[in-house]
Amino acid sequence: MPRAKKRKTAPSSEEQVVPEKQAKHETSDAPPPDEPAAGQTADKNQSPPPTTTTTEPSASPALLTATAAVATAAQERLARFRALQARAKASSDQNVKEATKESQRLASDPSQLTALNRKHAIASHKLLKADTEEAGEDFERKRAWDWTIEETERWDKRMRKKDAHRDNTAFTNYGRESEKAYKRQLRSMGGPDLERYTREKMAAIEKAAAAGTLDIVETEDGEMIAVDKDGTFFSTADSTAFAQHKPDKAAVDRLVADLRKAEEASLKRRKERMAKNGDDGGDVTYINEKNKQFNQKLARFYNKYTTEIRESFERGTMV
Incomplete structure (x- = not known):
């Protein structure tokens, strides 16, 4: 016959009351948190006990100073960067303007612009002269109102000198040519050092x-x-x-530069003259034009026979 199972039964009332009484006795021994303990009288005006709050430690002055210095340095760097940006932009704009002007100048012909300005000045002069003569006034007298006496005298002297120079361009004699060259050199020397x-x-x-x-x-x-x-x-x-x-070094250098310039001009004129006459710029083996033609004729016929001999003479190997 199988073993019978035991059934769980609810605890009795006495077993339930004992734990309750025991728990109530344990709780009645400790005073409540809001009520005063035994032997102490409760005071209504007594302030509650202070509550303790935990606060974070304050930052040190050295840390604050370092933070302010870093912020100031960052602002200065930002200001310099902005200034550099503005400078770069201004430079770029200026470069664009200059490049535009240069392209326009290269696209336009300076000689054409000069000719147009000259034509405009001549047309304005003629128009003013016609209007002045039509009104019955003296044109030269009216133009003289815009100039002083000294400026008018200088202009008249300049025009007389220009007319005389235009009439004196032809060759007269070597003395006159030397005098003109001397005056030209004096003009190129500049004024004296009075100090x-x-x-x-x-x-x-x-x-x-x-x-x-x-x-x-x-x-x-x-x-x-x-x-x-x-x-x-x-x-x-x-x-x-x-x-x-004893002249100083600057005066000597100026004299040497002037002599070198005159020599270069002479060589340039000689090369131009030789190129005009058909010369290739080689050695000068003639004394006049007829002698040059005779030497060219000899070279045409005999160069193929005398080339080796002449090269030996030039090398110095010919005995």
Whole structure:
């Protein structure tokens, strides 16, 4: 016969009451959190106990200073970057403008522009002259109102000189040609250095005065005049002080440059003349045009026989 199973039964009322009484006794021993403990009187005006809150530690001054310095440096770098950007943009715009102007200048012919400006000036002059004569006024007198007397005199002198130069362009004699070349060289030299001349003059006067060869004489009008005894400063026919003068390096370099320029111009004219006459620029083996033609005829017939001999002479191997 199988074994009978035990059935679970609910606990009795006594077993349930005992735990409840025991739990109530345990809870009644500890005072409630809001009520005062035994032996203490509750005070309504008594403030509640302070509550403790946890706060984060404050940042140190050194950290704040470092943060501000980093921010300032970043702002400065940003400002410099913006300035560089603006500068680059302005430079790019300027380059574009200059390139546009250069392309326009290259596209237009300067000679054509000059001719158009000249034609415009001539047309304006003729129109003004016609209007002035139609009104019964003097054209030259009206034009003179826009110029001073000094400017008018300089202009008239320039026009007279230009007309004389135009009539004197033909060759007359070698003396006249040398004079024109001399004047042209004087114009290219530029003006004198008056400051340097004044310094050297004062130094020479002081040196002569210290040597006792220069006397300062006062005239009746109160003017001071320097009288040179032996001609060391004021040159005379018997003085030789000019032979002791030594020019400075700049003056010597200017003279050398002028001589080199004249030599280059002479060689250029010679090459142009030889090219015009059909010469190839080789060695000059003639004294005039007839002699040149004769040498060319000899070369045409005998060069094929004498080439080796001439090359041997040039090399120096011919005995």
